[in-house]
Amino acid sequence: SHGLIQNRISGLEIDVAIFTNFTRDHLDYHKTMDEYKKAKFLLFEKFLNESEKEKKCSVINVDDSAGRELTKIAKGTVITYGIKSDADIKATDIEMLKNKTIFNVEISGKKIKIETKLIGRHNIYNILAAIGCAYSQNLDLEKVADGIKKFETVPGRFETVNAGQPFSVIIDYAHTPDALGNLIHAAKTIPLKQGKKIITVFGCGGDRDRSKRPLMGEIAGRMSDYTIITSDNPRSEKPELIALDVEVGLQRVKCKNYEIVLDRTAAVKKAVELCSPDDILLIAGKGHENYQIIENEKIPYNDKEVVIKILTEKYSRKNGKN
Known part of the structure; x- marks a missing residue:
C-alpha cells in the first residue's frame, strides 16, 4: 500500500x-x-x-x-x-x-x-x-x-519445528490482529487431545501502529490457553511499555492466563517449559526474520534457531545424550 x-x-x-x-x-x-x-x-x-x-x-x-x-x-x-x-x-x-x-x-x-x-x-x-x-x-x-x-510450506509461515519434543511447535510471521487470529484458528483445526493447550508467544513492533496492540492482546487472550507477551522489534520504544499496551487487551477479555517476559529468548524458553505432551506452541510475529531491532541496532535473532537450540538442549539431556 x-x-x-x-x-x-x-x-x-x-x-x-x-x-x-x-x-x-x-x-x-x-x-x-x-x-x-x-x-x-x-x-x-x-x-x-x-x-x-x-x-x-x-x-x-x-x-x-x-x-x-x-x-x-x-x-x-x-x-x-x-x-x-x-x-x-x-x-x-x-x-x-x-x-x-x-x-x-x-x-x-x-x-x-x-x-x-x-x-x-x-x-x-x-x-x-x-x-x-x-x-x-x-x-x-x-x-x-x-x-x-x-508445494512445501514457506519458511516462517506456519512452519513446524521438530527437534524430538513431544508437542507441536509452529513459527509464524503473524504480526497483525487478523494474522494472529488466523494463526491461532489454524492451530485449532489440528486435532487436540482433551485438556491439551495452545500456548502463544508474541509481541508488537515499536514505532508502529499502537492501536493494534490491545487488539492482538484480546485475540491471544480469547483464543489461546496461555499467552506470553514478549518483544518484537521494539525500535526506539521501551519494550515494557509496548507490552503494557498489549496487556490492556488481555485484561479487557478478563484473561488471567498470561505473563510478560520481555527477553524473547527467555520467553520462548519459558513457553517450552510450560508445554506438556501434545500441546501446541505458537511463536508469532517474526517468522523468517533473522534480527531484533532494538533502538537503532539490528541484533541477530531467529525464532527457529532459538527454539531448536532450547528444544535440543532439553530433550537431548532427557534422552541421556551429550
Whole structure:
C-alpha cells in the first residue's frame, strides 16, 4: 500500500491484480482505515487501468466486504472467489487435517480436487486467489492442482519445528490482529487431545501502529490457553511499555492466563517449559526474520534457531545424550 500511494509501480504493465482481504495494518502510515483502503484500491482502479496489456484481470475475494465493494469499480475482467459467497471460483467440501487440507474448487461448472500441506482457512483463500490468477491466464488447472499438492510450506509461515519434543511447535510471521487470529484458528483445526493447550508467544513492533496492540492482546487472550507477551522489534520504544499496551487487551477479555517476559529468548524458553505432551506452541510475529531491532541496532535473532537450540538442549539431556 505504501508503494501504491507513492506511485512506485507506475509504468508497470500489469496483467492481473489480486485482492486477498482488507484488515487492520499500516495505520502508522495511512492514519485511517479509509485511507488505507483507498491506497489498496489504487492497484485496481488506477494502475491496472493504465496498463497497456491487452487482457487485464482483477481477481477479488468477495467473502471480504471491501472485496465486494471493489468488484463495482475494479478495471479489467473481474474474477471473484470465496468460500461463503457466490463466486466464480468457490471452495467446497473442506476437510482440515493435522498435516494437510483437502477441498474441491468449483469453477466454470467443473470440480477440481485440491490437496495441500498448507494448513488453515487463510491458506484456502490464498490458493483460490492463485487459481483465479492461473484461470485468468488460461493455464491448465489440473497442472495447477498438482503443483499445489507438491508445494512445501514457506519458511516462517506456519512452519513446524521438530527437534524430538513431544508437542507441536509452529513459527509464524503473524504480526497483525487478523494474522494472529488466523494463526491461532489454524492451530485449532489440528486435532487436540482433551485438556491439551495452545500456548502463544508474541509481541508488537515499536514505532508502529499502537492501536493494534490491545487488539492482538484480546485475540491471544480469547483464543489461546496461555499467552506470553514478549518483544518484537521494539525500535526506539521501551519494550515494557509496548507490552503494557498489549496487556490492556488481555485484561479487557478478563484473561488471567498470561505473563510478560520481555527477553524473547527467555520467553520462548519459558513457553517450552510450560508445554506438556501434545500441546501446541505458537511463536508469532517474526517468522523468517533473522534480527531484533532494538533502538537503532539490528541484533541477530531467529525464532527457529532459538527454539531448536532450547528444544535440543532439553530433550537431548532427557534422552541421556551429550
